[in-house]
Amino acid sequence: MTDKTKTAGREINPLLKQVLELGPPLAFFFIYLRLRDDSFLIAGTEYSGFIVATVLFVPIMLAAMGILWMMTGKLSRMQIFTAFMVIFFGGLTAWFNDERFFKMKTTLVYGFFAAMLGLGLLQGRSYLAYVLSDVLPMRHEGWMILTRRLCAGFTVLALANEFVWRTMSTDLWVKIETFGFPLALMAFLMLQFNLLQTYMEHED
Template sequence: MKQIIDFIPLIIFFALYKMQDIYVATGALIAATAVQIVVTYFLYKKVEKMQLITFAMVTVFGGMTIFLQDENFIKWKVTIVYAIFAIGLAVSHAIGRSAIKGMLGKEISLPDPVWTKINTAWVAFFSFCAGLNIYVAYEMPLDVWVNFKVFGLLIVTLLFTVLTGIYIYKKMDKSEQPEQELDQKLNKDEQDHTS
């Protein structure tokens, strides 16, 4: 449900861009993102920092796009958001408080070197997307950039998330195996004592 709510502002942006223009679509994106945050808070009683950062960037760069009638500002928003995420993950790791481990560490137990690799991979991914957005924004027509922003980045992010999940699953099995062997040994010892 949450993923659907997160995707609605992009669909609205895409539809209004196709029906009207980039400026109408950008105004709708700002409004839809604001509504998204309200709905998310109403349903889940919290809003993630990433959503708030995205909303702030959409509002600032979208507002500049509309006010100055310059589509370049909304194009830059994507790169700046991805750069903020990359820097945030890098800094959180550098100070010893990995954001990814903080988000997932309560549910998933992994060795610290695995968390480091996951964190580094996401820093590289966000950095790559930030650079790729600049390339598409300035080397391709506006229609191509809109399609890339709405669908291309979404597909690439979903794919990278799945790959991260597979990597975690493989590492989780290995890291939890000693615990499972210990549990089996303890259970066997208990059975030996009770028989």
């Protein structure tokens, strides 16, 4: 199988899967660019373009996840947790008319992942192995090394988000949130897998 990804007994084109996963953040980015200089009077309350873009992002993300679920029959725990955080903090952002709630969401998501991995390490376990061992065969030592490094990586991203949104403009935060953090995480993971090749288990 070279052109499709199999998930939960169903097949989905990998390009479509990427569109459904990456499309909503990109949609938020372009909606924000379009609305950032506008303000909207809704039910007697004035909302900035950022907050309106945040509110619009929620149904776009839920629609994409719904399509992905219908096509694959499954959503990962990470996807479900991220969706909950987006809905919860998006709702707080709109309710209190305060963009800081949505910006803090990224810190809490990365911080939660770091905390969960750290909890597993304290127990001498790798929760990464529990989730990914079926698709990435690797010896226990490799999983523990990767878990420690990824725990540290998520901690750095959480702290970086706090620094960015508290000290820099909303424009810059949106760009870093949409492109900077995901690309940094992807590059970090690729580097780790290259460094951990010696721990990979290969079939004869």
